[in-house]
Amino acid sequence: MDFDELDALDPVEVPDEAARDLALVILGATGYTGSLMVEHLDAVLSMQPESHRHQWGIAGRNIGKLQNVASNCRTEPRVFHVTDNAQLSHMASKCRVIISAIGPYSVCGEDVVEACVQNSTHYIDVTGELPWMCDIIKKYHDRAKEQRSMIVLSAGNVCAPDEILCYSLVKKLGPLRVYREYFSQFGGISGGTLQSQIAALCSDDESQSKDPFCLGGRTTSNDRPEDLDCDSVQADEMFPFVYLAPAYNSSTGSRVLRRSCALFEQDEGTDMKYGDEVSIIIREGHLHKSAAEQQLQQFSSELPKKEVVEAMLASREKGALPWPGHGPPAETRKLYGAEVIAVAQGESGEWAHARWTSGCAYEVSAVASVSGALVLAEMQAECRGGVLTPAYAFHGTTWIDRIQAVPFANSSQKISVELREGKPSEEALKSQVSERNRRMVMGQEKLLRGAKAWAKPVLCDSAI
Structure with missing residues (x-):
C-alpha cells in the first residue's frame, strides 16, 4: 500500500473513546498474511455469542477485493477503502486498534504508525525489518508515550x-x-x-x-x-x-x-x-x-x-x-x-x-497478532504508551493464554x-x-x- 506523498497532516483532535465504534481494523486484509488474520479473527469472533462480539473492520486499496473478503466472513466486518493519509487517519479515529499487514513496512508502514499515534490508536504488526524498526522507535516512541498509544512491533512468528x-x-x-x-x-x-x-x-x-x-x-x-x-x-x-x-x-x-x-x-x-x-x-x-x-x-x-x-x-x-x-x-x-x-x-x-x-509460521503470525489486538482492544487500565515489544506491551495480560487457546481459524x-x-x-x-x-x-x-x-x-x- 503506497499512500500519496502528502505534507504532514495538522494535528487532529483525539476522538472520544465512545466515538470509536470499532474494536479493531485489519489493514492489508486482501494480502496473504492479512487474509489469514481476517480468517482467524472471523473464526474467533464467530465462536462468541453475537451480543459479546467485537465490531471490526477490514481495510485496503482495492474495494472489490475487500468486499469479496467481507462476503466470505461469517461475521460482518466493515469495509474501509483507504487510498491516502486523510482516509487512513479517519479510519484510525474510528477504532481502538489497527493490525497492519501491509508491507514491505519500510516502504509503506510509517504512515500507519503516524496515523495511530496522531489519533491515540493502538497498533500491532508482524514486521521483522530491523532498519525500519530502528527508525520507528527513534521517531515515534516519545510521541506515542505522550499520546498513550501502544505501538507494538514484531508480534508475529519472527519474534x-x-x-x-x-x-x-x-x-x-x-x-x-x-x-x-x-x-x-x-x-x-x-x-x-x-x-x-x-x-x-x-x-x-x-x-x-x-x-x-x-x-x-x-x-x-x-x-x-x-x-x-x-x-x-x-x-x-x-x-x-x-x-x-x-x-x-x-x-x-x-x-x-x-x-x-x-x-x-x-x-x-x-x-x-x-x-x-x-x-x-x-x-x-x-x-x-x-x-x-x-x-x-x-x-x-x-x-x-x-x-x-x-x-x-x-x-x-x-x-x-x-x-x-x-x-x-x-x-x-x-x-x-x-x-x-x-x-x-x-x-x-x-x-x-x-x-x-x-x-505454519504464517498461521502463527495471524494467531499472535490477532490475539494481541484483542487484548489491546479490551484494555481498560492506563496503557503503557510508546513503541513497544510484545512481551512488555502484554505483560500481565491474557495474550499468551489466548495464543494457545484457539488454533488458527479453529482448524489447525x-x-x-x-x-x-x-x-x-x-x-x-x-x-x-x-x-x-x-x-x-x-x-x-x-x-x-x-x-x-x-x-x-x-x-x-x-x-x-
Missing part, C-alpha cells in the same frame, strides 16, 4: 516465540544470567515476505541494525562475543554434539528481546526484570557440522546485493517464487511447523527450560508453550533437529509430487 519463551522463563527464575534459544522450523514463503526481502536488499540503511543493541538494552558489560551475530559455525558449549548456525529469527529476535529487557528495566512500576547482564543467544542447531556450514552460507552470501535481487526477480517471473498476495495454501501449511527450545539460568543459579511447538495445530525445571535432555535437542529434518524431507517429497507451494488465500480465491 513471538522468542518473546513468550524468554518472558515465561524470567517469570519463573527472576532476572537471568543466560538465555539460549535453539530454534527449529520448516516452512514456505509468501510473496509478501519475498518482497520485504527484496526491499531490504535494495536499501542502504543497514549500518544501524547491525548493532546487536540497535533497539536498546545495552549495558556497560555488553559487546561481549556472545552478544554478536553468528558469523561462524561452532559446537554448542552446553550441548557439544549440536553445531550452531544462524536461525532465520536470530538477528531480529535477539534485538527485540534486548529491547524488552530495557523497557522492563526502565519501568519503575514493575518488578519484572530480565537481568542487568543477561546474554541472549538465538541459533539453529544441526547434528552435522557440514549442515550448519551450509546454512551459514545462506545467511552470508558474498554475491553483490544487486545480483541477488535480480536472481529473485527472475525466479519470480519464471514462477519459481511467489508474487505478493500468494503464499502456502492450507493443505501445504499442514506440512510446516516449528519447535523452539529455550534454556535459561537465573541470577540465583537455578536453571529452567521452555518449549514452543506450532504449525494449536500453539503450545511448556515450562520445565532444569536443562533439557540431550534427547530433546536431538529429537528437535530430527523432527525438522523429517518435516523437510516429507514436505519436499509432497511438493515434488504436486502439492502447491503457494496460492491465493481462501478468502480471496474469487476476488476481483
Whole structure:
C-alpha cells in the first residue's frame, strides 16, 4: 500500500473513546498474511455469542477485493477503502486498534504508525525489518508515550516465540544470567515476505541494525562475543554434539528481546526484570557440522546485493517464487511447523527450560497478532504508551493464554508453550533437529509430487 506523498497532516483532535465504534481494523486484509488474520479473527469472533462480539473492520486499496473478503466472513466486518493519509487517519479515529499487514513496512508502514499515534490508536504488526524498526522507535516512541498509544512491533512468528519463551522463563527464575534459544522450523514463503526481502536488499540503511543493541538494552558489560551475530559455525558449549548456525529469527529476535529487557528495566512500576547482564543467544542447531556450514552460507552470501535481487526477480517471473498476495495454501501449511527450545539460568543459579511447538509460521503470525489486538482492544487500565515489544506491551495480560487457546481459524495445530525445571535432555535437542529434518524431507517429497507451494488465500480465491 503506497499512500500519496502528502505534507504532514495538522494535528487532529483525539476522538472520544465512545466515538470509536470499532474494536479493531485489519489493514492489508486482501494480502496473504492479512487474509489469514481476517480468517482467524472471523473464526474467533464467530465462536462468541453475537451480543459479546467485537465490531471490526477490514481495510485496503482495492474495494472489490475487500468486499469479496467481507462476503466470505461469517461475521460482518466493515469495509474501509483507504487510498491516502486523510482516509487512513479517519479510519484510525474510528477504532481502538489497527493490525497492519501491509508491507514491505519500510516502504509503506510509517504512515500507519503516524496515523495511530496522531489519533491515540493502538497498533500491532508482524514486521521483522530491523532498519525500519530502528527508525520507528527513534521517531515515534516519545510521541506515542505522550499520546498513550501502544505501538507494538514484531508480534508475529519472527519474534513471538522468542518473546513468550524468554518472558515465561524470567517469570519463573527472576532476572537471568543466560538465555539460549535453539530454534527449529520448516516452512514456505509468501510473496509478501519475498518482497520485504527484496526491499531490504535494495536499501542502504543497514549500518544501524547491525548493532546487536540497535533497539536498546545495552549495558556497560555488553559487546561481549556472545552478544554478536553468528558469523561462524561452532559446537554448542552446553550441548557439544549440536553445531550452531544462524536461525532465520536470530538477528531480529535477539534485538527485540534486548529491547524488552530495557523497557522492563526502565519501568519503575514493575518488578519484572530480565537481568542487568543477561546474554541472549538465538541459533539453529544441526547434528552435522557440514549442515550448519551450509546454512551459514545462506545467511552470508558474498554475491553483490544487486545480483541477488535480480536472481529473485527472475525466479519470480519464471514462477519459481511467489508474487505478493500468494503464499502456502492450507493443505501445504499442514506440512510446516516449528519447535523452539529455550534454556535459561537465573541470577540465583537455578536453571529452567521452555518449549514452543506450532504449525505454519504464517498461521502463527495471524494467531499472535490477532490475539494481541484483542487484548489491546479490551484494555481498560492506563496503557503503557510508546513503541513497544510484545512481551512488555502484554505483560500481565491474557495474550499468551489466548495464543494457545484457539488454533488458527479453529482448524489447525494449536500453539503450545511448556515450562520445565532444569536443562533439557540431550534427547530433546536431538529429537528437535530430527523432527525438522523429517518435516523437510516429507514436505519436499509432497511438493515434488504436486502439492502447491503457494496460492491465493481462501478468502480471496474469487476476488476481483
